[in-house]
Amino acid sequence: MKVLYFAWLRERTGTGEEDVSLPPDIVDVAGLIEWLKGRGPGYAAAFEDLTAVRVAVDQEYVGLDRPLDGASEIAFFPPVTGG
Amino acid sequence: MIRVQRQDFDVGAEMAALSEGETGIGGIVAFVGLVREIAGEQQLSAMTLEHYPGMTERQLEKIDEEAHRRWPLTASLIVHRYGRLEPGEQIVLVLTASAHRDAAFDANRFLIDWLKTKAPFWKSEESASGSDWVEAQSSDDAAAARWEK
Numbered sequence: 001m002k003v004l005y006f007a008w009l010r011e012r013t014g015t016g017e018e019d020v021s022l023p024p025d026i027v028d029v030a031g032l033i034e035w036l037k038g039r040g041p042g043y044a045a046a047f048e049d050l051t052a053v054r055v056a057v058d059q060e061y062v063g064l065d066r067p068l069d070g071a072s073e074i075a076f077f078p079p080v081t082g083g
Numbered sequence: 084m085i086r087v088q089r090q091d092f093d094v095g096a097e098m099a100a101l102s103e104g105e106t107g108i109g110g111i112v113a114f115v116g117l118v119r120e121i122a123g124e125q126q127l128s129a130m131t132l133e134h135y136p137g138m139t140e141r142q143l144e145k146i147d148e149e150a151h152r153r154w155p156l157t158a159s160l161i162v163h164r165y166g167r168l169e170p171g172e173q174i175v176l177v178l179t180a181s182a183h184r185d186a187a188f189d190a191n192r193f194l195i196d197w198l199k200t201k202a203p204f205w206k207s208e209e210s211a212s213g214s215d216w217v218e219a220q221s222s223d224d225a226a227a228a229r230w231e232k
Contacts (some may be wrong), residue, residue, distance in 0.1 A: 007133055007205035008216050032175075056203070065085035070125055075135060077226035082132065082163060082204025083116055083175055 003036070005046070006077035009053065012046035022068070029055050030064040031073065041070070052078055084159065085143040087134065089166045094178055098199040101178050109155045113196050114177040120170035122217075125210040132165040132174070133202035139163070142202045150179070150194050154186040155158050161194060163204065192228050200227040 002016050010016045013036075025037050033053075037044045047053060055062050056075040069073075094115060097147040101106050118130050143161050150159060177194045181187040206217040 004135070006135055006203070007207070056135075056138055059135075059141050060203075075138065077135065077203060078199065078205060078216065079218045080203050081219055082134070082202045082208045083198035083223075 001071060002073045003032075004073065004075040006075065008078060009046045009076050012042050014042050020022070027067055027069075028064070029035060029057070029068065031067045032068060033064070033076075039059055046076070085140060085147055085161045085163075087136075087139050087143070087163050087165065089164065091164070092162045094119050094176060097160060097176060098178060101160050101180055105157055105180065107182055108180045109182045110184045111178055111180040111188050112184070112191040114175075116172050116175040117175055118168045118172050118174060122208050122210070124227060125208070125212070127170055127208050127210050129167055129169045131160075131167045131207045131209070131210045131214075134163075134204045138203050141192060144204045147196060148198045148202060149197070150190045154179075154181065154190040156181050156186060156190055157229070159190065159194070160197065161222070162228060163198070163202065165204065172223075189214065195211070196226045199223045 001020055001022060003020055005013050005016055026032055033047050037047050054077055057066055057071045058073050094113060098113065102111060113127055120127050145157055147161060150156060156179055159181045160178040164174055168174060177191050179187045179191040179194065201224055207214050208217055
């Protein structure tokens with residue numbers, strides 16, 4: 001599964017994109033975030049305030065309870081500021 | 084139509100291309116967003132726009148389709164730039180063309196309001212004190228919420 005990070009989430013995790021193999025007990029976005037937080041202090045800092053994190057699964061906005069079944073690309077980013 | 088690009092755009096040329104052969108158009112509304120040199124108290128030297136290739140295009144296409152569902156538009160165009168931009172440079176263009184002006188004005192406002200809260204772009208501002216990510220504005224959420232239904 002491909003995981004993408006943008007803006008300050010990319011800076012804090014230190015990566016823009018990575019491939020991860022998840023343990024079978026990780027079933028939804030919230031579980032994935034908890035698992036990622038355990039990967040190091042940068043990840044913990046990136047996900048310390050989830051009200052400032054938006055999530056997309058396969059390029060569509062989703063909530064934290066979205067199951068990961070069938071997902072191939074998950075992206076984490078701050079609220080958008082284009083325009 | 085939507086386009087995401089690094090290079091600048093020519094508003095006149097885009098308007099001419101949009102209306103070419105479309106004699107049913109009664110008016111075109113153009114919104115052009117520029118890099119402002121003052122952000123709060125800070126004097127900006129530049130701004131860098133990052134985006135999510137793929138999702139950006141998808142979200143812009145959905146927003147554009149929604150505008151066509153809601154208003155009788157003859158044509159529309161969204162062009163959004165990314166990369167490093169200096170004060171005075173153009174960031175975004177929204178063109179809406181319709182037989183009558185009401186639809187063109189309303190759809191244009193809808194498009195810019197919605198893309199500001201839905202299209203995955205992030206601005207980082209450069210000033211004398213370094214660079215900082217721009218925080219989302221609740222006023223932008225409020226502007227977008229007016230169009231929820």
